[in-house]
Amino acid sequence: MGCGGRALTTQSEIDGQQEDERPIPKIVAATKPSRRVGERIVQSSLVQSAAGRSRPMLSRVAEAMYWMSRYVERAEHIARIVLVNSHMLIDLGELAPDMQEKQWLGVLRILRLDQRAEVQESLLAGKPLIGQHVSDFMANESNRSLISALTKARENARSIRENISTEMWETLNTLYWSLLGDDVKQRFEECPEEVFHSVIMGSLLFQGVSDQTLPHSQSWQFIQLAKYLERADMICRIVDTNFDILQSSGDFCETPLRNIQWMGVLRSCCSIEAYRRKYIGDMDPLNLAAFLLLDGESPRNVRYSVKAAQEAIAGIADSVHPQDLDSAERILGRLCARLEFAEMSELTGSSLKGFLNKIQLSLHEASSAIENAYFLH
């Protein structure tokens, strides 16, 4: 597969150990795998003559651009998932008290926090895992919280300040400071919704500003690539986790409750309005999975995201090495075909899980291929 990465096979590896964090920058440059310098020079001289119009981009800059974008997208998803769940649980409330815990545990699983020591501890201690707990956690600075995602997005942006537009930087920096001001603790206590909402809107603003202020060349394409890979991965995780929860609760849930939960899944993917218009509000699990995974029109589903990521990597590859087919491009192209020509039977019952696993595996392979081809010179 040419990406040099190890193949992942089991679900636990996908869930737990997948490398979706930017590796901590290594202080000593010499620890990066060294290549024979001569090879590269020959290669690059070919490239420069063929792609003279586009300016080469520092590998470090490309990497920071990529992670900046992934972390902004991630912050948006974190904010939305926590927000949607708090709202949903107000509705479920008295009706199904035991759903509270299940649902929050689901949120933690989506955010890959369920294996964390403090979460495990509070589960073992029998403490109820309530929304406030999760909200609080998101507001502190520990790894994988909302604040931490935004901090990393901004740190990456700061390290490539001269490569992004002033408007992009100011949007992100203002959002960052709005969450780190002295009053943020109070804002979280008084109205967490307002804070989460501001992050969602901030991320959308950032994306719009990026589209309209940055030339649509390599930098922009790395931003698109990262954004859509993160989004595709997040949607897979949301669908996977929620279908698990709903299936495991069996007939126990009455239809009204189920509908509320299905709507929660759509809201978590920012897709409820689009879904309603397409299926006139009918909450059918198969339609729902098809809509979130296979719809080609809504920018909030997996197929669209993978297609967009594939286009971005194709653009990058074309300006960097037009003669060779990029290995990430190949992986994403195959995945695209699989999503485009999927059969509905692949989404029913137990086959859905396998289908989602394969998608996530390909996404992971694509990330490693990108890292190997563009960041590790």
Added chain:
Amino acid sequence: MFNQYQLNGIFDEMFEAQDVPRPHYESVFGQLAELSSSAFQRRRRMADLSFRNQGITFTVYNDDNGVERIFPFDLVPRIVPASEWTMIERGLEQRITALNMFCHDVYHDQRILREGIVPPELIYSAQMFRREMIHVNVPNNIYIHVCGTDLIRDKDGNYLVLEDNGRTPSGVSYVLENRAIMKRVFPALFASYRVRSIEDYPYNLLQCLKELAQYRVDDPTIVVLTPGIFNSAYYEHSFLARQMGVELVEGKDLIVDNNFVYMRTTAGLRRVDVIYRRLDDDFLDPLCFRGDSILGVPGLMTVYRCGNVALANAVGTGVCDDKAVYPYVPAMIKFYLSQDPILKNVHTYNCQDTSDCNYVLENLNKLVVKSTNGSGGYGMLMGHISTKEEQDEFAAKIKSDPRNFIAQPIVELSQHPSLVADHFEGRRIDLRPYILYGKKPIVMQGGLTRVALEEGSLVVNSSQGGGSKDTWVVEDVR
């Protein structure tokens, strides 16, 4: 807001006598005097917010409250009339020309040493004298391409040179950003003045760097080399790269191969022709200088000495920054240019000289003692406010290593109105103009005015809690 303003018996930039503004300050004074305190405060908050949201910050070391800080900005502009500026400009051009000739001489024929104008032992004992540069030819024989010279004004308003920064002077981004913010929050103040523009600085800097390219002159690859995001001046490095439209690189982005420097890009390696480095000599190349540095590029010096890459500023310019070499600058001007210095030095006692040293030791309470390689206001003794213990400590240091210390009489810096709480008070200021030297010297039409925000303090460095002001060079009013 000027009600409690005191002239304090020193040179005041705005007032020639109590309540009588100098002609070039009349309009600014008139507008500020009419402004209510709350209106002024509102503008100040706008400015602060603007700085923060734009991320115009510097990093303070050893600070528990986070590392990023806003450089305190004082909204009252400092005004220099064009007639005064012409003199400053000519003085600075003369000075940088002589310093560049001195660098070339020191690393080649050493006429100035052989003729006994500057003592050779002073140069050879300078920490920043670089043997590696002897007989190395640099493009156009220019060593200092970017210089930030610190000027102060004495009791009578005479401009004096306090020090030359010929290594990697910083602060120019604040000059440009201060102006942008002033235009945003106080546009009315500009109305009755013709303020000279400073916006062409990045363009001039880029031209100056282009002139350094030896090969591929038509399309050289120019980069700014930064120590990284944790450096206190990181914002400025990024700012300049952005303003010039060139790549900002860290040491790890560069690699030396086959006697050329390359940067690592997504499309493989790409050759680099000119490096505007914002990294001290010491950290530039671990194979040549400090072996424990991971900020630089191994092998860079070899490429540089072959002329396959150009550096700005050149390696070895620190020899001019040595505070014990500074007293000889007027002599250099005479020696190389046969001219009298236009800008005067502050009188300086060289502790290496026995009689000077004795004078210094006897008069520690009246002098400022500085270590010859210190900067940023560190390693200094302000005699008049020091304790006996501090004086004894410095006396011991001077005795053990006289080469490393100089002393100067305490100069009462000029003062300028600054906002303190809800009114204006006089605070001490200095001025750092920036000079570029490509094929000829170009002085930026403005500069960084730094303010000592503590009452009575004479130390303006940002690392010591100083702030800054927008600095206007204005066409003469009358």
